[in-house]
Amino acid sequence: MPRSVDLTAVVPYADHLDDGLVQLSFTLPVPYSLAARKAALELAGKMGFEDPEVVHYQQLTDGYTYFVMYGRCVQSIDFTELQGDGFDIEYMSEEEIERFAEEQVGRAIVVVGASTGSDTHSVGIDAMLNLKGYHGHHGLEGYRSFRTYNLGSQVPNSVLVAKAIEVGADAILVSQTVTQQNLHVHNLTELVEMVEAEGRRGEMILACGGPRVSNELAKELGYDAGFSKGTYPHHLATFIVRELASRVAAG
Ligand code: B12
The missing domain is CATH 3.30.30.60 (D-lysine 5,6-aminomutase beta subunit KamE, N-terminal domain)
Structure with a gap:
């Protein structure tokens, strides 16, 4: 036996x-x-x-x-x-997300994303945002409820933040792959500081991702959530629509 x-x-x-x-x-x-x-x-x-x-x-x-x-x-x-760190959420399917967004948010959800600083790795942010998506799952560009701006890679934090303000983004999405010398921590921290300095932290959901990013690290650095290997666009979308719906409900 x-x-x-x-x-x-x-x-x-x-x-x-x-x-x-x-x-x-x-x-x-x-x-x-x-x-x-x-x-x-x-x-x-x-x-x-x-x-x-x-x-x-x-x-x-x-x-x-x-x-x-x-x-x-x-x-x-x-x-x-x-126990998990409270992030083992039940993910919704693409259709469920669309329905939920329509009912609970009721307008287009605007997201702006990039791989920031000197980081040239664009595959992660493209996987989340581009129509082509990842492993057969649409990126957010393919969702009716999302309006997406993917600025690409090697984008200075200042440019990402400026674009987010210009288009009235609900969420800023950051991808970080290179972790040598803790570069990701520096880049991620700088972005939060810039959003705070602009007085926009309360208005925007901040989420980041990458192979060495964890939800714990993201929270520690001032983000609302962090995603790592194995993330699919509907995981991110579930998080964003739920978070936004609770903010809309709270007024
Ligand atoms: C392709 C690649 C490159 C390409 C990038 C091309 C491009 N357009 O992206 C090129 C050749 C340019 C490159 C360059 C370099 N690379 Co490189 N590269 C890779 C490689 C092979 C694959 C990365 C990849 O695309 N993965 C696939 C994607 C889908 O996975 P992912 O990024 O993890 O994304 C997923 C999650 O993390 C998450 N996610 C990611 N971002 C986000 C964002 C959000 C908002 C959310 C929600 C989720 C999320 O969701 C995604 C899907 O599940 C890896 C090794 C490996 N096999 O992983 C090395 C690797 C990442 N590279 C590495 C290095 C060191 C470099 C260089 C510094 C090499 C050098 N000395 O020049 C340069 C860096 C240049 C720079 N300035 O950034 C190291 C990083 C080590 C470290 N921890 O710092 C790795 C791990 C290789 C290694 N073993 O040493 N690289």
Whole structure:
């Protein structure tokens, strides 16, 4: 009979239940050598992994070595104690969103979006906004209830905010992909500060997204919501129409 999962002490699964095995990869700024391999093993031990193993290592370039390792994680998580952060909402379908928007908002919902700062990655914001959408789901441009402006990538925050004010946007949507040196945090924070400086924070929903963005981070930075990998346009649209409807209801 298969063993059942103990949800009060969840550990990673690799080969069999409860083996705790984890694969990790990293680069050390040391020359490719047996000493480098030893350094990686010691480091994994210091990280708390038991029985660390180097399964692959290679020179990346002079003075740098890349490792793939296995190790046994000795920590566990009590899954029964965990709750989401209130963002596991029931998403509506495109048709439900259209109906809801018509009934509860009753006018076109204007959204302006961009990938900001020096970030050139445009696929995320295009996936949310453009008609073509993502994995067979229309972007907001394809919804009757939305009027969309996609400014593209490498858009200065000041330009995005100015456009949002010009068109009377209900929501500003920001995409951030590059996180090197915490660039995303800087860009995201700057946008909130600009909206606040313009005295518009209360009028606009601010949402951001990207592979390393989470709802927690977004909230921390002053956004109303944050979205990550696996987001579809109807997830974003559900959030916007519900948020807007509650603001309309509150007057
Ligand atoms: C395509 C690509 C590029 C293209 C971008 C072309 C374009 N027009 O977008 C090019 C070649 C230009 C490029 C350049 C660079 N790239 Co690049 N790129 C990628 C790649 C391969 C795919 C990204 C992508 O399109 N994903 C698909 C989309 C759909 O996913 P997504 O962006 O996560 O979006 C989803 C969610 O996050 C969310 N979402 C995203 N935005 C928003 C916004 C809102 C409002 C909402 C609600 C949701 C949402 O919804 C989307 C759908 O589910 C990734 C690696 C990878 N496989 O992910 C690297 C990657 C993102 N790039 C990377 C890097 C480092 C760079 C460069 C710095 C490389 C260099 N040294 O020059 C430059 C950066 C240039 C710059 N100034 O920004 C790194 C980023 C590392 C980091 N964490 O900072 C990655 C992860 C590669 C890597 N492993 O190192 N890149």
